[in-house]
Amino acid sequence: MIRTAIWLLGGLLLGGVIHIVTILALPSLAEDTSWTRIEDYEASNRILILPAVVPGAANPLRLDPDLSYGICRVDLDEGPAYLSGVLPDAFWSVAIYDRSGIVTYSTTNRDGIGQNVDIGIFNADQTRLLAQQQIDIAEGLLVVEAQSDDLLIVVRLSPPHEIMRPRFDAALSQITCGPRAS
Template sequence: MTRFLLWLIGGVVLGGIIHIMVILTLPLLDDDTVWTRIAALDADNKMVVLPELAPGEPNPLGLDPVLIYGVCRLDLAQGPGYLSGVLPDAPWSVAIFNAAGVIIYSTTNRDGIGQTLDLGIFNAAQTRLLAQQQLDVAEGVLVVESASNQLFTLVRLIPPHQAMRTRFANKLAESRCGNRG
């Protein structure tokens, strides 16, 4: 009887381990990820304003149709990344995501930044060069360090009125995003 119980417990533990491994590896097998969806937008080293979402239309990124979104994809292996621009006088936020879609940094204009967005995004090696003053960074640039090279930024604007959407989207499109060599 004890031998049977040991086999039963061993089978349950092994089954649990296999179950957990399958659940954790399934997302890695999916070809339709946030990274591939962002790649399809042709947003490498440039700000791309996403088209306005209409209620009832497909929303593959799960975005709020009230907001205006700008996306830029960066590869820090090509050099430090930057994101800069003057955004409208309304609430906005910016988030930096790694390739897995996990936020590594986020800020809003309510953090005392004002309407000027000026981010420098560096990997660990570039941050060391920055600390050794081997990289020049303009005064006032907000420095963000990333553990990975593959990133994308997402800027969200909240227009106070529907009539302001086009002006806000145009202002967001003027933002610069890319790598500094």
């Protein structure tokens, strides 16, 4: 009886471990991820405005139809990346994702930043150089340290009315993204 209980307990524990390992490993084994879908867009070192989501149409990135989206891929191997510009006076958010979909940094206009966005994104080596004052930065630059070099920046704007979307998209297209020209 005790021997059977021990075997049952061992089987349950082994099954639980296998279950947890499988669940944790599946995301890294997936081939069709948001990152691979975004790689198809030409958004390297520039803001790309994503087309508005039409209700009932395919929405592979699962975007909110009420928001305007701009994406920019950066590679910190090329040097620090910067996101700069002025956004409309309405709700906006900026999020920086690594390849696995983990948010490295996120902010909104409700953080007291206002309409001006000026973010510098650095990897650990670049941050060290920054601390040693070997990289010059502008005053007021928000410094973000990323753990990986390949990043995706997503800027979301929320036009209060649909008729304002073209104006918001135009403001979004004026945002600069990528390494600064020397």
